[in-house]
Amino acid sequence: MDELNYVPNRLAGGLSGTRSDIVGVVVTSLYHSEFASILDALQSALLKSNLQVMLANTRYDPDQEVTLVRSILSWRPAAVAIIGVDHPPKVTELLRASGVPIIEMWDIGGDVIDTAVGMDHTAVGAAQARHLIERGCKSLAFLGSMRDNDARAQKRATGAAQAITAAGLNDLVFATRPEAGKPDLGDHLARELLSKHPGIDGIICNSDVIAFGVLRALKDLGKRVPEDISVIGFGDSEASSCMTPSLSTVRPDRQRIGEKTAEAILARIDDEPSTTMTLDCELVTRDSTRSI
Amino acid sequence: MDELNYVPNRLAGGLSGTRSDIVGVVVTSLYHSEFASILDALQSALLKSNLQVMLANTRYDPDQEVTLVRSILSWRPAAVAIIGVDHPPKVTELLRASGVPIIEMWDIGGDVIDTAVGMDHTAVGAAQARHLIERGCKSLAFLGSMRDNDARAQKRATGAAQAITAAGLNDLVFATRPEAGKPDLGDHLARELLSKHPGIDGIICNSDVIAFGVLRALKDLGKRVPEDISVIGFGDSEASSCMTPSLSTVRPDRQRIGEKTAEAILARIDDEPSTTMTLDCELVTRDSTRSI
DNA sequence: TTGAAAGCGCTAACAC
DNA sequence: GTGTTAGCGCTTTCAA
Numbered sequence: 001m002d003e004l005n006y007v008p009n010r011l012a013g014g015l016s017g018t019r020s021d022i023v024g025v026v027v028t029s030l031y032h033s034e035f036a037s038i039l040d041a042l043q044s045a046l047l048k049s050n051l052q053v054m055l056a057n058t059r060y061d062p063d064q065e066v067t068l069v070r071s072i073l074s075w076r077p078a079a080v081a082i083i084g085v086d087h088p089p090k091v092t093e094l095l096r097a098s099g100v101p102i103i104e105m106w107d108i109g110g111d112v113i114d115t116a117v118g119m120d121h122t123a124v125g126a127a128q129a130r131h132l133i134e135r136g137c138k139s140l141a142f143l144g145s146m147r148d149n150d151a152r153a154q155k156r157a158t159g160a161a162q163a164i165t166a167a168g169l170n171d172l173v174f175a176t177r178p179e180a181g182k183p184d185l186g187d188h189l190a191r192e193l194l195s196k197h198p199g200i201d202g203i204i205c206n207s208d209v210i211a212f213g214v215l216r217a218l219k220d221l222g223k224r225v226p227e228d229i230s231v232i233g234f235g236d237s238e239a240s241s242c243m244t245p246s247l248s249t250v251r252p253d254r255q256r257i258g259e260k261t262a263e264a265i266l267a268r269i270d271d272e273p274s275t276t277m278t279l280d281c282e283l284v285t286r287d288s289t290r291s292i
Numbered sequence: 293m294d295e296l297n298y299v300p301n302r303l304a305g306g307l308s309g310t311r312s313d314i315v316g317v318v319v320t321s322l323y324h325s326e327f328a329s330i331l332d333a334l335q336s337a338l339l340k341s342n343l344q345v346m347l348a349n350t351r352y353d354p355d356q357e358v359t360l361v362r363s364i365l366s367w368r369p370a371a372v373a374i375i376g377v378d379h380p381p382k383v384t385e386l387l388r389a390s391g392v393p394i395i396e397m398w399d400i401g402g403d404v405i406d407t408a409v410g411m412d413h414t415a416v417g418a419a420q421a422r423h424l425i426e427r428g429c430k431s432l433a434f435l436g437s438m439r440d441n442d443a444r445a446q447k448r449a450t451g452a453a454q455a456i457t458a459a460g461l462n463d464l465v466f467a468t469r470p471e472a473g474k475p476d477l478g479d480h481l482a483r484e485l486l487s488k489h490p491g492i493d494g495i496i497c498n499s500d501v502i503a504f505g506v507l508r509a510l511k512d513l514g515k516r517v518p519e520d521i522s523v524i525g526f527g528d529s530e531a532s533s534c535m536t537p538s539l540s541t542v543r544p545d546r547q548r549i550g551e552k553t554a555e556a557i558l559a560r561i562d563d564e565p566s567t568t569m570t571l572d573c574e575l576v577t578r579d580s581t582r583s584i
Numbered sequence: 585t586t587g588a589a590a591g592c593g594c595t596a597a598c599a600c
Numbered sequence: 601g602t603g604t605t606a607g608c609g610c611t612t613t614c615a616a
Contacts, residue, residue, distance in 0.1 A: 008609085009307070015307050047360075053348075239501065241508070242475050244536035301594065305595070307594075
């Protein structure tokens with residue numbers, strides 16, 4: 001078999017047999033490791049069970065999501081793992097009708113189709129805001145890329161706004177744009193924000209990469225971080241600990257999400273019951289937020 | 293069709309028809325966007341032709357590579373895209389025997405199976421060394437993660453060593469470890485390097501993420517960058533322009549590699565002839581290397 | 585324990 | 601054009 005370089009035809013195997021060995025994975029972005037680390041851990045764990053990853057990337061486009069989910073289902077996957085719990089109705093319908101185990105990743109805040117592994121993003125946003133409030137910030141902004149279909153970012157913003165209201169502070173100021181989250185966008189939005197709202201003393205960034213640009217702009221504007229303005233990110237990029245000042249952030253355990261998703265997939269294939277697994281995020285305090 | 297949520301069975305389609313609509317993609321890492329951006333661009337471009345990505349990640353393990361290539365081929369892909377041109381002999385044999393178009397990405401320096409889209413890594417390493425030499429560095433080191441099976445990193449190191457010899461300088465000093473390239477590794481290797489070789493005045497880092505840790509360590513050691521030591525990275529991470537000092541680096545055009553790979557796949561499926569496409573890397577000069 | 589045969593859901597080739 | 605059918609390479613079932 002090895003000498004002749006025989007390679008079995010798994011299309012035939014999948015068509016004939018009861019399972020297809022394909023796991024469909026639908027992400028909303030592959031852009032700088034937002035979900036690449038989840039994918040990494042997921043696919044490595046699935047490998048042990050000889051399951052192959054069929055990948056689709058919606059790029060936050062709901063029409064694409066419908067097309068891609070249909071496309072993924074057409075391979076008769078053993079299971080589908082998908083980012084988020086907020087989908088176009090047709091996607092939910094297709095996934096439900098497929099009869100295939102569905103694992104929703106990253107977010108658990110909403111209607112789960114089958115099984116979910118992720119965080120409570122509203123709680124994350126609230127934790128970010130409370131961290132800044134505890135450290136004496138009085139006037140907060142939420143800054144970054146916010147795509148129409150990034151329900152997670154919207155939940156974090158909502159959580160932050162609620163925490164601010166609960167603390168009796170001024171309303172959260174929004175500085176967002178529906179573009180990709182690059183440092184230049186953070187740089188631009190920070191300048192715009194401070195010219196309109198010079199009193200801002202705490203900025204919640206929607207991603208670490210955005211925060212990098214914010215730090216750069218603040219340095220350029222002569223603002224001291226954290227003395228004048230505190231900055232917190234989201235995502236714990238590897239670079240965050242190497243910024244000057246080092247960036248406080250929230251660390252989602254992407255590897256754990258990938259591993260737990262793989263476990264959930266295997267469990268559901270074995271007909272074990274659905275579950276929802278809520279993972280905590282660690283708030284990593286560094287130099288960009290004031291000390292108490 | 294839409295009302296009944298009918299989803300065609302593409303396993304059957306692939307088995308029956310002449311093409312299978314699957315493109316196998318084999319990467320060596322999914323770790324912080326080293327190849328995630330290529331994957332992103334590649335899969336988006338393939339989407340337009342209704343081709344689906346079947347993903348495999350070898351994590352720099354040659355045994356895995358054999359297993360995974362066999363696994364990918366068992367889906368009878370329309371084409372296979374794979375990182376690098378240096379594979380275990382069995383992989384080359386399997387890919388050749390498959391009769392499927394093979395596009396090797398990222399590196400073009402060696403024996404190409406069919407079609408390649410990538411950079412000349414030896415030239416990249418030489419350019420990094422020459423950049424430091426031009427700016428007055430006399431004693432250079434190559435620092436970072438170097439996996440046994442990362443032929444590209446080895447080519448860049450070789451290119452740098454050759455440029456240094458050509459310039460009549462002392463031999464390149466190596467400070468490498470076969471672990472994943474994280475900032476903490478860069479931090480550790482920089483401290484170790486300078487205690488053994490205090491005269492080093494230029495460091496070529498094998499990745500930007502490694503360089504971030506190097507910059508952090510140098511700051512902590514009281515070394516000025518670039519006055520005492522110049523530092524150059526590789527990869528152009530989004531964070532690099534936001535470091536203090538901002539990091540000089542080499543920018544491979546990952547998006548272009550992904551797009552050109554997709555084009556090459558479509559061309560080869562259409563039986564157009566094999567080609568090798570060499571892409572240039574831009575050397576991005578920032579503050580971490582001395583000005584002339 | 586081993587072997588033969590049906591059939592998975594499509595595509596493509598052929599006949600009409 | 602439209603309709604029918606063989607067959608892709610396996611898995612599974614059933615017979616020997």
